[in-house]
Amino acid sequence: DAKTTQPPSMDCAEGRAANLPCNHxxxxxxxxxxxxxxxxxxxxxxxxxxxxNNETNEMASLIITEDRKSSTLILPHATLRDTxxxxxIVRVAWGNEKLxxxxxxxxxxxx
Amino acid sequence: GAGVSQTPSNKVTxxxxxxxxxxxxxxxxxxxxxxxxxxGQGPEFLIYFQGTGAADDSGLPNDRFFAVRPEGSVSTLKIxxxxxxxxxxxxxxxxxxTSADTDTQYFGPGTRLTVL
Numbered sequence: 001d002a003k004t005t006q007p008p009s010m011d012c013a014e015g016r017a018a019n020l021p022c023n024h025x026x027x028x029x030x031x032x033x034x035x036x037x038x039x040x041x042x043x044x045x046x047x048x049x050x051x052x053n054n055e056t057n058e059m060a061s062l063i064i065t066e067d068r069k070s071s072t073l074i075l076p077h078a079t080l081r082d083t084x085x086x087x088x089i090v091r092v093a094w095g096n097e098k099l100x101x102x103x104x105x106x107x108x109x110x111x
Numbered sequence: 112g113a114g115v116s117q118t119p120s121n122k123v124t125x126x127x128x129x130x131x132x133x134x135x136x137x138x139x140x141x142x143x144x145x146x147x148x149x150x151g152q153g154p155e156f157l158i159y160f161q162g163t164g165a166a167d168d169s170g171l172p173n174d175r176f177f178a179v180r181p182e183g184s185v186s187t188l189k190i191x192x193x194x195x196x197x198x199x200x201x202x203x204x205x206x207x208x209t210s211a212d213t214d215t216q217y218f219g220p221g222t223r224l225t226v227l
Contacts (some may be wrong), residue, residue: 041220043115043202043218043220044154044204046204046217049215071160073218085153096215097159097166098144098156098159098167098170099144099154099156099216100156101146101153101154101155103151
């Protein structure tokens with residue numbers, strides 16, 4: 001699986017949009033971009049995933065650049081409960097079921 | 112509905128002892144995964160089951176680690192002759208399928224293992 005690069009930490013004011021970047025410049029055509037987050041002392045929680053089109057669900061939006069070499073996770077109205085470590089993961093569509101986590105971005109929401 | 116559950120939530124043992132960690136996946140999920148997370152690191156893959164069989168055990172660090180899933184539901188991770196370096200949070204996840212375009216892995220809260 002392609003490796004990802006994320007900033008180690010970010011702050012965001014409560015109520016503002018949190019934009020978390022991820023670089024995956026070696027991504028292949030059959031690899032998806034997944035985002036998970038991990039709140040302190042809990043297991044990772046799935047947020048969203050996409051292949052090449054932008055995706056939106058009740059938690060977040062995922063914006064993938066046209067060349068697919070980077071993406072941004074957007075939390076539209078951050079709350080204190082969004083404070084967590086966010087992991088960007090690139091995963092091949094078939095034949096590699098495991099998730100390969102990096103060290104993620106520690107997002108802190110400031111009141 | 113019920114999520115993935117893991118027991119115990121905390122386990123303290125002495126070096127050299129044997130431990131078993133249990134995972135109850137979401138009902139109906141055929142795929143089950145074990146990960147290990149050391150302090151300050153992301154989770155690291157250990158083993159993956161499809162049904163009763165281990166489809167990929169490439170992440171098990173050595174032969175002291177073993178996992179079973181005899182009836183295709185509950186899984187047990189077994190660690191023999193524990194070492195202090197085995198101290199970590201052991202996470203279990205399950206998914207309905209293994210297709211990356213539809214598959215979502217749901218994680219349990221983990222078991223924190225401390226080896227003294």
